[in-house]
Amino acid sequence: MTDQGSTRTRTERPTCPIPHDAHHPPAPSPTPTDPTEPAPAPRVGEAVDRAEARTFLDRFVRETKSPIDPDERWRRISDQIANTGTYTHTEAELGWGARVAWRNSARCIGRLYWNNLQVRDRRHVHRPDEVAAECAAHLRDTWREGHIRPTITVFAPDTPAGPQVRIWNEQLIRYAGYPLPDGTTVGDGRNIGMTRLAHRLGWRGAGTAFDVLPLLVEGADEILRCHPLPPDAIREIALTHPEQPGFAELDLRWHAVPAISNMRLEIGGVSYSAAPFNGWYMGTEIGARNLVDADRYDMLPAVAKLFALDTSSERTLWRDRALIELNRAVLHSFDLAGATITDHHTESARFLSHVRREADAGRECPADWSWIVPPVSGGLTPVYHRYYDDYDEATLRPAYVLDKAAVRRAGGQHP
Secondary structure: OOOOOEEEOOOOOOOOOOOOOOOOOOOOOOOOOOOOOOEOOOOOOOOOOHHHHHHHHHHHHHHHOOOOOHHHHHHHHHHHHHHHOOOOOOHHHHHHHHHHHHHOOOOOOOHHHHHHOEEEEOOOOOOHHHHHHHHHHHHHHHHHHHOOOOEEEEOOOOEOOEOOEEEOOOEOOOEOEEEOOOOOEEEOHHHHHHHHHHHHOOOOOOOOOOOEOOEEEEEOOOEEEEEOOOHHHOOEEEOOOOOOHHHHHHOOEEEOOOEEOOOEEEEOOEEEOOOOEEOOEEHHHHHHHHOOOOOOOOOHHHHHHHOOOOOOOHHHOHHHHHHHHHHHHHHHHHHHHOOOEEOHHHHHHHHHHHHHHHHHOOOOOEOOHHHHOOOOOHHHOHHHHOOOEOOOOOOOOOEEEOEHHHHHHHOOOOO
């Protein structure tokens, strides 16, 4: 994995800095407590909050029934914080914290298997080239010949001086976007800013609709480096339709592993700014958002033309019909390739199973209705017809946190 270029970021780190494709857009003018509003970053120069560390330890011991002496463990943690401003999680604490962070992810519908998250402990890794190599290894490891396994790779934790490493990309695999003079875009319009930044670092794509962007990794020296992913780490599914052979001529595809890479993992007061994690796709993420949003691939008109739908009026519901055919193609193609994917009806039922399990365990299940309900046929799914537990995202820990600055970085902007 080669370093194609680098650039220095702002030397002063911000004190106030999702999201996943399936999520609905944030509500207009969110209030400071609105869970759709990205969170502020932790203040640089401050020690770990002892109360948060103690709360985490107590919950860890209680839930896992760990045989450790909590008082002795707390003395060690307290001494480390006093001497260094932070402390080191044991492997068991890290694994449980990462899994509970997924359990606490109020916008994720796929939490039934939270306790099966595979944790790759790479806390000793902080050099950008090594981080990029481990990200490629993560993608290979999670693939498992199509039987995708929920996985997280945790890199070096932040220190009171700031992050040791962070990944600017929103996901490990994203497609480039190239704006044209006529106002149209080749590729993913969501990633135009990141594509321009990669160009400044020396990367050049082929100019196709599905050029995989390089990883942009910033080290503790605040220099941003460009690392193209090796081809064997990228698994893509060519899209075909179960009944319409002409669908293949649209030349559509999508990558198989959705690995979010710009959210910060917070466990017991310790932040891990680089901790990419993945589950598997729900079909609507690709077939109702990525390939459909007007500012991205905007494929519904082409699909409607292929199926000879009447587009003369909105009342013909041609968009709805084209949307269903596109989603059928996504599920059909992943199934044909033997790649794990779920549909929105199945996943909705699984989520309610998760809610019941949490209730049986005596825990509340935080959920954001506007993100849990699928973007296709929402009213036909059981998650639509109920309320969910209120929650305070600011205090919900452990957690995966999206900083304001991380959103700007994913857009190719310096925070």
